């Protein structure tokens with residue numbers, strides 16, 4: 001497993017100096033989507049700090065795209081494991097390619113829908129408003145899947161149920177997400193970046 005020892009001491013470090021540099025791990029078509037769809041490094045740093053509570057913790061990115069959040073999380077926290085579930089097979093392939101280029105062992109990508117995933121395998125969760133694409137009329141990732149208000153509501157109901165079933169102490173970080181999508185048993189413990197980034201802990 002790659003371990004960061006000190007700033008700039010490893011060739012891998014160069015990929016994580018800026019978002020533009022990290023985006024270069026991906027083809028041009030994927031880089032063009034970065035501004036709208038992939039988590040900036042500054043956000044991942046804050047989220048990883050909150051979600052990585054102990055060595056060996058398992059963090060799930062709900063809708064992991066090309067894996068930018070997971071890969072950066074794994075870089076900042078080499079003793080944690082980052083998992084990403086993603087419905088688009090081509091994005092999972094890009095994530096895998098990037099993971100191989102970096103040589104990270106503490107990142108795993110799963111091709112599938114969040115509705116099929118057993119959340120009890122994970123400790124804490126990150127959610128970058130993944131279902132909102134169902135309501136967007138421009139700047140979509142692609143036109144290869146069906147989008148609908150029905151799916152937006154259905155996925156949120158499923159997410160709500162899964163988070164509700166998690167034990168007390170479960171942490172969730174949301175980015176650009178409405179508060180009413182998180183079950184009331186979760187207490188908001190902090191918010192940053194003009195309240196776009198919120199940190200929650202299950203207390204009930």
Ligand SMILES: C[S@@+](CC[C@H](N)C(=O)[O-])C[C@H]1O[C@@H](n2cnc3c(N)ncnc32)[C@H](O)[C@@H]1O
Nearest residue numbers: 037038039063064065068069086087113114130
């Ligand atoms: C805004 S992008 C975020 C990507 C990644 N979390 C990051 O920050 O770099 C949301 C991703 O969620 C995926 N997604 C949306 N609904 C999903 C679902 N029901 N199951 C799995 N993936 C889903 C989309 O395909 C998209 O790649």
